Amino acid sequence: MSTLTAPAPAAATASSRRHSRRRKAVWLVILIVVVAAIAALSVTFGTRAVGIGDIVDGLRGDIDSASAAAVAKRVPRTILALLVGAALAVAGTVMQGVTRNPLADPQILGINGGASLAVVIGLAFFGVTSAFGYIWLAMLGAAVAAVFVYTIGSLGRGGASPLKLALAGAATAVAFTSLISAILLPRIDVMSVFRFWQIGGVGGGTFEKIALVAPFLLVGVLVCIGSSGALNSLALGDELAAGLGERIRIARLVSAAGAVILCGAATAVAGPIGFVGLIVPHVCRLIVGPDHRWLLPVSAVVGGGLLTLADVVGRVIARPQEIEVGIVTALIGAPFFIAIVRRQRMRAL
Template sequence: MVGATPQQVVINVTEKTRPPAPAAADLTAPPGDRPRSGLPAGRLKAGRFQVGRPALLAGALGLLGLLCLLSIAVGSRQIPLDQVLRALTGPRDTEIGTIVWDARVPRTVLGLLAGAALGLGGAVMQALTRNPLADPGLLGVSAGAAFALMLAVGVAGMTSLYGYVWFAFAGALVATVAVYVLGGLGRGGQTPVKLALAGIAVTFLLESVTRGVSLIDPQVLNRYRFWASGSLAGQNSTTIMQVLPFLAVGAVLALSLAPALNNLALGDDVAASLGRRLRLIRLQGVVAVTLLTGAAVAVAGPIVFVGLVVPHAVRAVSGPDQRWLLPLAALLAPCLLLAADIAGRVVARPEEIDAGIVAAFLGAPFFIALVRRRRLAEL
């Protein structure tokens, strides 16, 4: 440069070689929408690969469809696949058609609905409480619904689903309130471990009382022993259609909470400053969890760990954005429940192991590993 001082030359060379400044992140967007690691919003980095959330959603749909076909094709009785396909498309009055349409198809649909309900319920509970151990089966919600159902069936003698399902909702709500009150006592207020311990204590208490009530009537005891293990068998399409409206309302409420839950993850003060009504959000979340858990327990029994394992697995691959986490949890939770049901039908042929037992066998190690983490921070 002609006429330039040495200091000006150094400054000009430094400005030419300096890398461009990174673009500023949009701090007004929810945490799940902000680009991470230089990737555009909606794409996550897994190892050397970039995984898009729409691709995860499509993969979850494909996996769920495959497991639905396996649930219909595989059972304690071996039936060739071509005969199963003919029964699905042909007449239903044959022996195989009766097995497929009256037993396996309702069982598969029930696994879809109950799994989606438990997955959504667990994801909403974890987001509302910012507690990684929140789960309808661990925090006493399922046990409360089961206890109220046993009172309705064993003491009041109710036999209609529309009669005793309201008891399930009431029991789930009362148990939820009791666990949160107990978990908030003492020094330090509510913590994830204290809530988990309170939920386990309430669950054991309610289960012991429920078993005591079931001993009054041997018929009720036999029904309770089958139902309490968490089974997808034994329900027909009429029962599924009766419980479907409650599950649909609960799912709509849960999915509509996704933007508000993103704001709530930033803290109560930030969410309130963004115009969120915190009491309304929590009330809507409690109603959604009560409907989803109560209806699922009413038809499938208390199934644990599905609502705990699936949201954590989804969060690991999709990020914390609830607008993606909730739909993915609603798709992958039925995958886990159907896989557990299929495994229970295959490993004990010609007998069966209930899906709730297999799901607990798969989820218990995950729960132990989660509790043993050195720093169990709130979400």
């Protein structure tokens, strides 16, 4: 007489999945707490350190003292850094998923360069000076650059390989930089406006800018998070993803559109900040794995914290002056980029 037993492997698998979800949720909570602490540091430290009383006065709008006035300026700056960092990190994660390229980043693929070129053209030839105009121009330039780089990287045998996309993006970024210089050199008036924006920073953050860019960032994030399932399928390869019922072209187009919106909006208000979208996805995969349903929100949290921390470092190490956050992220990101390239090369051997 035989007895029925529960399928132990299935029960073990379900238990393992629950444990994995709990672990990822715990990590997400820990990261949120860490980022909140970084945000508090951003409000507290800078060219002038402030106390609790100054923070309270600044939040209430009572800016009679210089310290309280500094707090009132740092609060929107901190919020903008969190939003821009989250946007760039999510965009980088999506780009790496869409292209299956570990080197994908808005800066490396020339997308930030396309956004910058569009803003310069608007400044020089159409007299665009409003933040709202910058946003639309930057998104248009980012979209054109993304299509151009992907088209160039898809030529020849093998399609859009990671190496071809990285080379096409690097060449395109150099070309855009040259075009920007050619436009700016005879236009001193435009250059004076553009030179500080070109470095990349969040020092000009205001609640008006945040209110203007927040809807675009929200739409971009929702599109990207809504594409997380498709990104998981694309990670398996085009043939297998198609076998699972995924529409490859539509999935790539929608995901890339969300990333372009995020890149364009973030670049418009903070300038072309590089390497956040490269560093954060790799770090977050070590924490929560490759599942984009977890990877995207965790990347948003870590990206916001990284850019805010870089802004704090730039303010503290050069007192009483400031180092723009774009310079700090470049100093961090360049060695990281070299390390990734070396690792990919070793794998190919």
